[in-house]
Structure formats: C-alpha cells, structure tokens
Amino acid sequence: MLVESEAIVLHKIKYNDKDLIVHVYSREFGRMSYMAAKKKRGNLSPAFFEPLSLISYQADHKGSRELQRLKECHHFYAFNSIPLDPVKNSIAMFLSEVLYRILQEAEANESLFRFLSESVKILDLIEEGKANFHLAFLVQLCKYLGITPNVEDAQPDWFFDMQAGCFVPYPPNHAAWMSFSESADFIRMQEMTFDSLKVFQFSRLQRRKLLDTMLDYYRLHLNDFPDIKSLDIMQELFEG
Numbered sequence: 437m438l439v440e441s442e443a444i445v446l447h448k449i450k451y452n453d454k455d456l457i458v459h460v461y462s463r464e465f466g467r468m469s470y471m472a473a474k475k476k477r478g479n480l481s482p483a484f485f486e487p488l489s490l491i492s493y494q495a496d497h498k499g500s501r502e503l504q505r506l507k508e509c510h511h512f513y514a515f516n517s518i519p520l521d522p523v524k525n526s527i528a529m530f531l532s533e534v535l536y537r538i539l540q541e542a543e544a545n546e547s548l549f550r551f552l553s554e555s556v557k558i559l560d561l562i563e564e565g566k567a568n569f570h571l572a573f574l575v576q577l578c579k580y581l582g583i584t585p586n587v588e589d590a591q592p593d594w595f596f597d598m599q600a601g602c603f604v605p606y607p608p609n610h611a612a613w614m615s616f617s618e619s620a621d622f623i624r625m626q627e628m629t630f631d632s633l634k635v636f637q638f639s640r641l642q643r644r645k646l647l648d649t650m651l652d653y654y655r656l657h658l659n660d661f662p663d664i665k666s667l668d669i670m671q672e673l674f675e676g
Contacts, residue, residue, distance in 0.1 A: 438495070439465075443463065443468070444552050444556065445486065446487075448485040456480070456482060457470070461539050461552065462544075462549070466539070468504065470505065471505050473506075487529045489515070490513040492512040493507075494508045513557060516560055518559065530664065530670045534664060535552070551576070559573075564634040568633045568634075568636050568638065571628060571647060572625075572630055575650070583654075585626065587619075590603045590623060592616060594616055595608070595613050595616065603619075624636065651667075
C-alpha cells in the first residue's frame with residue numbers, strides 16, 4: 437500500500453555500504469523505519485536525512501515488516517542555518533539522538549509531531565539565546581512524555597526529589613535529590629520558553645550542570661534511556 441506522510445528524521449545508518457536505513461518520527465504513523473534503496477537514490481539523496489530534517493515522503497507499506505520502503509521524499513521545510521551553524525548543528529545532532537532513543541511508539545501523536553516540527557523550525561530561525569535551546573526543548577518535551585517535574589510547591593530549605601519529581605521537606609532515602617540551593621537554576625530552567633531564551637544568562641558551567649541534571653531526570657523516569665553519544669561533542673563545542 438502506497439502511503440504519504442510528513443516526518444522528522446531521527447537517525448540514519450548505512451546498509452550494505454550503499455543503501456540507507458532511515459528512522460523517522462512521522463505525523464501519520466509515529467516512529468517508523470525505512471529502507472532507502474540504491475536504485476531510488478536519485479529521489480532519496482542522503483541529504484534529505486540529516487538530523488531533524490523535516491521531510492514529506494511516499495512509502496510502500498506492507499504488513500508489519502520491520503523495514504518499510506521509501507519511494508520518494510522532499511523537504512517540506514528547508515533549513516536555512518542549521519547545517520551552516522556549528523552550535524545549531526551540534527544541538528540538532530544531540531536532540532535527534534535523544535528523540536531516537538525516546539520515541540518508540542508506532543502510532544500517531546499529532547500534538548507531539550506539531551511540537552517537534554515547530555521546535556525544529558524555531559531552532560533554524562533563532563539567533564539570540566540559541567545556546568539555551570536544547571534546555572528549553574527538553575523541559576517542554578517532558579509535558580508530551582508525561583514526566584513534567586512539579587516545582588510549583590518549592591519551599592525554602594526543601595529538597596527536590598528527582599525520583600518523585602517534586603519538592604519534599606526532608607532528604608529522601610535515595611541518592612537522586614537536590615538541595616534547594618542546587619535546585620534554584622533547575623527551577624529557573626523550567627520557566628524557559630523559546631521566546632525567552634535570551635533572557636536566561638547561564639554560565640557554561642551552569643548550562644552543563646543543568647543539561648546533566650535534565651538527562652539524569654529523564655533516565656529516572658524513562659525506561660532504557662542510555663547515555664547520549666553526541667553529548668560530549670556538543671559540550672566540547674560549547675566550552676571551546
């Protein structure tokens with residue numbers, strides 16, 4: 437059956453040194469994996485499948501086979517700056533890897549797809565505050581994953597229980613907690629939106645600590661969330 441959809445590219449790998457396996461998050465089908473066959477390479481250039489690329493495509497779906505086959509694709513939004521800007525490019529690589537590890541459901545989620553595609557467009561267009569983009573993205577993604585931390589009940593001298601996702605008056609009986617002083621920047625990060633990125637003047641050390649904390653929070657609340665390989669590359673760029 438020939439199908440059409442829009443999608444966000446999460447990951448690509450070579451197959452038999454020539455062809456590609458492309459993992460996407462699609463508007464119509466959720467997480468999908470496709471074979472981009474060599475004979476169709478004219479319509480399926482590897483340039484279509486860079487991290488977070490926004491594509492429209494046709495594919496041949498047959499039954500429940502693990503790899504469906506791409507027939508044609510094109511960009512429904514062409515990047516202006518992400519491929520040329522080292523910071524944005526590193527953020528795109530990092531976030532595509534995060535999403536590749538997190539998004540596993542093969543079913544449509546229109547609101548999540550809309551959030552992801554609009555976020556990618558914003559990353560491509562912004563200039564001021566772009567070093568904070570990945571933090572704001574991870575904070576907002578929590579809502580769609582159902583793991584938003586509760587920081588509204590924060591009290592002086594209380595502790596943030598990362599495992600429970602809320603503030604408590606006493607240190608919990610596990611190691612995944614922060615003191616109130618350590619939580620101050622974490623609380624500020626929860627207030628970030630894409631419109632207010634430039635307002636948050638975090639130092640490089642603060643930004644790195646916040647990202648590490650946010651990834652630890654994801655690991656506590658999501659099954660099988662691994663270390664992110666592109667994290668070191670991005671951190672080196674930000675600190676270079």
